[in-house]
Amino acid sequence: MSVLDLVRPDLRDFAGYSSARRAGVGGTVWLNANENPWPGPVDAGQGLNRYPQPQPAALRDALATLYGAAPEQVLVGRGSDEAIDLLVRALCRPRIDAVVIASPVFGMYAVSARLQDAPLVDVPLIDGADGFAADLDAIGAAALARGAHLVFLCSPSNPTGEAVPLQAIAALARRLDGRAVVVVDEAYGEFSDQPSAVSLLATHPNVAVLRTLSKAHALAAARIGTLIAAPELIAVLRNCQAPYPLPTPCVTLALDALAPASLVRTRERVARLVAERERLRVRLADVAGVRRVYRSQGNYLLVRFDDTDGAFARLLAAGVVVRDMRANPALHDALRISIGTPDENDAVIAALHTERAAA
Incomplete structure (x- = not known):
């Protein structure tokens, strides 16, 4: 069974919008897209008067190399949010899948499931002595019982910080082969010691990776997200994507950011953030009123407090x-603290120690 069998039947042959840049023609005089022929006053040589390529080859190639995939397995979009929305819209029929x-x-x-009117099935994480963990057996059973397509x-999970073992993901994918796509969101993968699910x-x-x-690459404002999946699924999602999702400056x-020198600096910054994560975790555990600090493989810590109102206010x-x-009822006493610079992390500790002194 092909992963295409999980796509909505009405979209399997959907060609999408044929934009001027998808036509695949070349030339020197571009008069096919109703663009302004002159660069604007703020252009600064970027060619902003012309529409961008929907999926720039150089960027796809660079991302494929970075993540260990083939270019045809890569879809680039406006952050992970767009890929999540595309997956739900393309694979889930309203009120059915x-x-x-x-x-x-x-x-x-x-949010994406609700906008598509797709049934949402929640199999809550289990909060145990070692932290939160996904019940993959229950997740697989729920997916099969409810006819899930995704x-x-x-x-690592946001906000709880745990990573799902690769072998467990593979076992779930085997169980759901032909029934559902298992989407592994690795937005925080660079901060984790867990190997990427791209290798699966x-x-x-039926595995896809976000x-x-x-x-890690510090480009939140540029909105560059990547979906890595089977080429046939990527082709369908490209046809469902907006015509020009990637602004040229971005x-x-x-x-x-993907140039070799930039990647070296990014790896150094990731190492510093991981070290700061552990330093902050240890310091927080010693603060009066902190009930629990969860270990994390992301760039954040989930913390439970005796008096969360007071901690938040302080x-x-x-x-x-x-x-x-x-x-969230499961986190009624919790705050999520992103890992900042050493000075910013010290400010967190100082504020919470002030709370202890005032208590």
Whole structure:
């Protein structure tokens, strides 16, 4: 069974919008896209008067090399959010094909499912002595029972920080072969010691992997996300994508960030963030009122407090903004703290120690 059998039947042969840049023709006088022939006053030589390539070959090649994939397995879009939305819209018929998640987790999976009116099936993470963990047996059973076409695994998971073992992902993909696509969201993969699930694609065509330049590569504002999947699925999603998803300045920034010298610096910064993550985890565990600090393979820590209201207020009073997780019932006493610079992390500790002194 092909992964294309999981695509909505009405979209399997959908050609999408044939933009001027997808026509595949070449020339020196470009009069096929109703563009302004003169660069604008803010152009600075970037050619912003011309529409960009939908999937620039140089960027696809660079990302394929970075992630250990083939260019035809790569779709580049506006952050991981666009890829999540495309997957749900292309694979899930409204009110029929379900999406499986394991909460607490990144909220865009549920948002995209709701916008598509796809049934959402939640198999909550298990909070144990070693931290949160996904119940992959229950996830597989729920996917089969509810007719899911998509299963989202966040690894490392946001906000809980745990990674899903590669062997377990492979076992789930085998169980769901021909029934669902297992999407592994590796937005924080650079901060983890877990090998990438991209290595599973050769033997498990129903595995897809999300990556991004927003986190480790410090390009959150450029909105460059990547989906790595079977070429036939990538081709379908390209036809469902907006005509020009990648602004030329963002592509230029991404290529600069993927140059060898930039990658060396990125790896150095990742190592520093991982070291700071562990330093902050140890320091937080010694703060009065901190009930639990979860180990994390991302660039953040999930922390439970005896008095979360007070901790949150004290941090804000010190100018430190963290993510309030209390709206999630499983995290009613928790805050997620991104790892900052050493000085920023020290500010977190200082604010919370102030809370202890005032108590």
